[in-house]
Amino acid sequence: QSALTQPASVSGSPGQSITISCTGTSSDVGSYNLVSWYQQHPGKAPKLMIYEVSKRPSGVSNRFSGSKSGNTASLTISGLQAEDEADYYCCSYAGSPVVFGGGTKLTVL
């Protein structure tokens, strides 16, 4: 299976909203509502931010939201804050294996 496709980088100013896309295929993103998103700060382990396309774990800010249309999932961060600057990875079930996206570096200007 191939990695999911994410933009290499996105940027936004504090207070703005950004959206990160994650494009897969009909064998992964398109077939299952099992897409999750992870935030990773440098030198740290990834942190679960969104699961099952649009659900937020306890403790994750409601500024983070997820959606899916067809073979593409999206993560939206509203009201950007400096601490949101990190790498973001999407992840999808692919019928037993799991596939990650290549990652997107978010820069808060």
Place this chain on the structure above:
Amino acid sequence: QVQLQESGPGLVKPSETLSLTCTVSGGSISSYYWSWIRQPAGKGLEWIGRIYTSGSTNYNPSLKSRVTMSVDTSKNQFSLKLSSVTAADTAVYYCAREAGGYTIFDYWGQGTLVTVSS
């Protein structure tokens, strides 16, 4: 609070077998899926495989021929063996709990760097 800790050699010679163990504390290892995920320096995440506490496994098709996972519920540990390693296997290796459903990695270890070099 569940905690995961990876342990094992930080340096492995080419063609040898990489062996890592993940110790789970603060909760039982039972009734969950447990995964290994790796990340080469400056690159993205790659799922290696998962094991259930019954011992059933699923592996990344691209690594399947070289991967073996096992679990020891009495020690609250699970392990990874990756054979015939090359420099391309140099990465930070994470263990993680996959809870509630596939792709929900809710607890992660801090990661351990494994370098393949002679």
